[in-house]
Amino acid sequence: MRHGLLLDHCVEPDGTINAKIMARALGIDVAELLRAAPDQARLQETYSVISIVRPWTKSAADTWTWYHGKRLERFGGQTPAALVSAGRTAELKDFLEAGEALAPPWPPTPDVLHMPTDVRTAANI
Structure with missing residues (x-):
């Protein structure tokens, strides 16, 4: 994982979010995060949404891109970041936890119908 950090490392023992680690x-950049979530309450809301979405994306950076760029039809085309800014985090989390936002972001892996028996590994030349 990028920088060897997990999002869970962002939570301090007192429950606050460490913006630098997140x-x-x-x-x-921490300045970008603080523009999106200027106070501790907004950081916690952002963290809660990102933590739900993180397993669905290829990387933490993809999660951030999704958070700012994914237009959700159910919410009139608003992005998750706009919904959190509008104070609709609980509604967004319910939507995400219900799995309604799950759509395959990448094409599914095709089924392997037949595996040849005479497969040879390629030589590393």
Whole structure:
């Protein structure tokens, strides 16, 4: 994982979110994160949404891109970031946890119908 950090490392023992660690885990500049989530409450809301989505994406950076760029039809085309800014985090989390936002972001892996028996490994030349 990028920088060897997990999003879970962002949570301090008192329940607050460490913005510097969260920014590093997402592969973004801390200033960008603080523009999106200027106070501790907004950081916690952002973290809660990103934590739900992170397993669906290829990387933490992809999660951040999704958070700012994915237009959700159910919410009139608003992005998750706009919904959190509008104070609709609980509604967004319910939507995400219900799995309604799950759509295959990448094409599914095709089924292997037949595996040849005479397969040879390629030589590393």
